[in-house]
Amino acid sequence: MSVVFDRPKALSPVSTHYCPGCTHGIIHRLVAEVLDELDLTGRTVGVAPVGCSVMAYNYFECDMTEAAHGRAPAQATGLKRANPDSIVFTYQGDGDLAAIGTAETVHAATRGENITIIFVNNAIYGMTGGQMAPTTLPNQVTQTTPYGRDVKVAGHPVRVCEMLSTLDGVAYAERVSMDTVPHINAAKKAIKKAFQYQVEGKGFTIVEVLSTCPTNWGLSPVKALGWLQENMIPHYPLGVYKDIGAEVQK
Amino acid sequence: MNHEILFAGFGGQGILFAGKVLVYAGMLEGRQVSWLPSYGPEMRGGTANCSVIISDDPIGSPIINDPAILVAMNLPSLDKFEDLIQKDGYAFIDSTLITRKVERNDVKTFYIPATQMAQDNGMKGLANMIMLGKVIRELGVMDMESIKKGLVKVIPERKKDMLEVNLKAVQMGYDF
Amino acid sequence: MADKVLMKGNEALAEAAMCAGCRHFFGYPITPQTEISAYLSKHMPKVGGTFLQAESEVAAINMVLGAAAAGVRVMTSSSSPGISLKSEGISYIAGCDLPAVIVNVQRGGPGLGGIQPSQADYYQATRGLGHGDFHMIVLAPSTVQEVIDLTFEAFDLADLYRMPVLMLSDGILGQMMEPASFPEGTGRTLPEKDWAVTGTQGKRKKNIVNSLYLQPDELERKVMERYERYDAIKKTEQKCERFMMDDAEYVVVAYGASARVAKNAIVAARAEGMKVGMIRPITLWPFPVDAIREATEQAKAFLTVELSMGQMIDDVRLACECKKPVHLCNRTGGMIVKPQEVLAKLKEISGGAK
Structure with a gap:
């Protein structure tokens, strides 16, 4: 009998704490598959954020650290500068990366820090119970925007890939989504390219993954995927925002 | 002997440099020395001073609150520190830039037109060394040979050709 | 060297x-x-x-x-x-x-x-x-x-x-x-x-650098x-310098720059015949509790010299268990204590020059 489906070696043989229907599990798996395929696990140090994926250090088989809220890119900078041969990635949510950690993110990017960021954007704070995120959509209802996000009061959502793509230090920035199988396949390609670029020393790479939060959105997992498609993708268009490899080919 | 010297003037007059030359010379003589600059938010043109202590005993505080010896290279410095000079202390005044006289009569005062002398002799910017020469002469802090060794240490490699003119300036102050 | x-x-x-x-x-x-x-x-x-x-x-x-x-x-x-x-x-x-x-x-x-x-x-x-x-x-x-x-x-x-x-x-x-x-x-x-x-290099189990322990008993154990x-x-690791402490009856406690000022004052006080010494903490944590405790027997009083409103004074009080009075000579805000001020304070707490 041949094995047709197996756990990637870079993924630890434990069950995760994520809610049913959450797409973190898929994204973890994609990262792990890429580490396996590029044979990077033994060289890799991952940095877990504060947020739902705070315990990601338990789920990957590579060396791991756990950063303070928003500081993962700074910690990753220290890890990479101290040990340039290592492959360093951070795994961060929207609050972590685009609110409290904006400075660390922008400056790691503009320095061209040779690290990879997996940025999971589900437009809400999950772990703390569904508050407004920097990426919460206009009029979206959350615990702290009970009447919908009023941009006059709470400001506008941040488009991270668009913003970072203006920076010279960024080698690669792509936005992908977890809503359909083709999109998930595209996400894996993007994550693989990001790690590949890091191996080649090209600079800062980020893959923004549009993701769901059925629990805090108050939707079933399937309906949540539909909500992502109908609301998030129009506001956060998928695609490559920067790719220095492609620019060279032009 | 214990010498507590406060060098004071404008930023850019080489106040800190003069102090450095003296402490290096003192260190090379095997004496206890300390050097402490004032610092503030202004980078250019503000007042600058440094406390220099050369002693045969271990040095406690490097701060000179009331100097035994004041080297004043501008009027604000004299105005600020004149009252603080110890009784029977010394004041060395750059009389090109400070036109008034020292009012204290319990302080031994030397007037040296150092800035003018530097200008007249093509030593622009070396009034500080002229003042230093006068100080070591009057107080017997140390001899010229030590000062020379100090200068060799303090003048950076890329400005090595400045050594001779610096020495000349010290000598000019010494002979004044 | x-x-x-x-x-x-x-x-x-x-x-x-x-x-x-x-x-x-x-x-x-x-x-x-x-x-x-x-x-x-x-x-x-x-x-x-x-x-x-x-x-x-x-x-x-x-x-x-x-x-x-x-x-x-x-x-x-x-x-x-x-x-x-x-x-x-x-x-x-x-x-x-x-x-x-x-x-x-x-x-x-x-x-x-x-x-x-x-x-x-x-x-x-x-x-x-x-x-x-x-x-x-x-x-x-x-x-x-x-x-x-x-x-x-x-x-x-x-x-x-x-x-x-x-x-x-x-x-x-x-x-x-x-x-x-x-x-x-x-x-x-x-x-x-x-x-x-x-990186494990595939040769060892993974290392995790982490400060998160969600189980309180586990966190308590770690702490x-x-x-x-x-x-x-x-x-x-307690470390301090003892300066003129042998027969000291008044013990100055000061660290860093203020200890240098205090030294001038102590030398001046000794010249006037006062029995003054200093314990200069080199480790502030751990605080040199043992040295203070030992000095408590011989001391008539302690004096901390600080460039603050008096913070280390608490550690001196704790170390001597308030058995002897602990006084403060201080300036703050960037002002530096003068040796004369320390000397004056020493005279004050010792009831005048001996």
């Missing part, structure tokens, strides 16, 4: 860090620690080291955490307001049991305060530089030579006990020059960093283990 050189305290600290094997520095500009960053930015690249000016103090300390996690000797330096910003990262470093050296060249506070020398961060340094149950070793040099020696010591102690070590300096020590020389090294044997996250280490440190 190499030849003596004249260096500013800040530059001496930077050079000592490099001599001690530190090749990674992350910082953010602030007065009056500037010379440390400037020196390292010039010299680190020459030896293949990292000097990185971060976007903030917060980022810098987290870069320190990352590099420490990778097992290298790493340092950051700042001054009071910047240290407050670093407190988050310092707490995480302590919670992750990582070695790192943090330098605080103190200035006056609170708030933006001033830029002149101060010792007003004593509480912050010794009580809680960050949230949670933890300590850091706090070293307080008083001469440029000691700045150098304690910098070597700081890296060793950090590695030995896997904890952050704070060098508590001030604007005077940082800016002043006096002769000093650099030792070859400490010769200490230090434990292997087998906990570092440098208690750490405190056992702290107890051992309290027993073995």
Whole structure:
């Protein structure tokens, strides 16, 4: 009998704490598959954020650290500068990366820090119970925007890939989504390219993954995927925002 | 002997440099020395001073609150520190830039037109060394040979050709 | 011991860090620690080291955490307001049991305060530089030579006990020059960093550097283990200088720059026949409790000399168990105590010159 489906070696043989229907599990798996395929696990140090994926250090088989809220890119900078041969990635949510950690993110990017960021954007704070995120959509209802996000009061959502793509230090920035199988396949390609670029020393790479939060959105997992498609993708268009490899080919 | 010297003037007059030359010379003589600059938010043109202590005993505080010896290279410095000079202390005044006289009569005062002398002799910017020469002469802090060794240490490699003119300036102050 | 050189305290600290094997520095500009960053930015690249000016103090300390996690000797330096910003990262470093050296060249506070020398961060340094149950070793040099020696010591102690070590300096020590020389090294044997996250290379189980423990019993156990280490440190690492203590009836307690001022006053007091000595704490945590306790028998009174509203005085009171009066001679806000003021205070508490 041949094995047709197996756990990637870079993924630890434990069950995760994520809610049913959450797409973190898929994204973890994609990262792990890429580490396996590029044979990077033994060289890799991952940095877990504060947020739902705070315990990601338990789920990957590579060396791991756990950063303070928003500081993962700074910690990753220290890890990479101290040990340039290592492959360093951070795994961060929207609050972590685009609110409290904006400075660390922008400056790691503009320095061209040779690290990879997996940025999971589900437009809400999950772990703390569904508050407004920097990426919460206009009029979206959350615990702290009970009447919908009023941009006059709470400001506008941040488009991270668009913003970072203006920076010279960024080698690669792509936005992908977890809503359909083709999109998930595209996400894996993007994550693989990001790690590949890091191996080649090209600079800062980020893959923004549009993701769901059925629990805090108050939707079933399937309906949540539909909500992502109908609301998030129009506001956060998928695609490559920067790719220095492609620019060279032009 | 214990010498507590406060060098004071404008930023850019080489106040800190003069102090450095003296402490290096003192260190090379095997004496206890300390050097402490004032610092503030202004980078250019503000007042600058440094406390220099050369002693045969271990040095406690490097701060000179009331100097035994004041080297004043501008009027604000004299105005600020004149009252603080110890009784029977010394004041060395750059009389090109400070036109008034020292009012204290319990302080031994030397007037040296150092800035003018530097200008007249093509030593622009070396009034500080002229003042230093006068100080070591009057107080017997140390001899010229030590000062020379100090200068060799303090003048950076890329400005090595400045050594001779610096020495000349010290000598000019010494002979004044 | 190499030849003596004249260096500013800040530059001496930077050079000592490099001599001690530190090749990674992350910082953010602030007065009056500037010379440390400037020196390292010039010299680190020459030896293949990292000097990185971060976007903030917060980022810098987290870069320190990352590099420490990778097992290298790493340092950051700042001054009071910047240290407050670093407190988050310092707490995480302590919670992750990582070695790192943090330098605080103190200035006056609170708030933006001033830029002149101060010792007003004593509480912050010794009580809680960050949230949670933890300590850091706090070293307080008083001469440029000691700045150098304690910098070597700081890296060793950090590695030995896997904890952050704070060098508590001030604007005077940082800016002043006096002769000093650099030792070859400490010769200490230090434990292997087998906990570092440098990649498993497929040869060992993964390492995790983490301060999160969601089970309270587990967190309690971790904290208690750490405190056992702290107890051992309290027993073995207390350090102080005793100055003219043999027959001293009045005991000055002062550290750092204010101890230098106090020395002048003590010499003057002795010249007037007063029996005065000084205990100068070199480690502020662990505080030299044993030395104070021992002196309590002979002392008629203690006098702390501080560039703050009186912070270390609490530790002296605790150490002598309030058996003898503890007085304070202080200035703050960047003002420096004068030897005459200390002398006057000594006369006051001893009931006049003997």
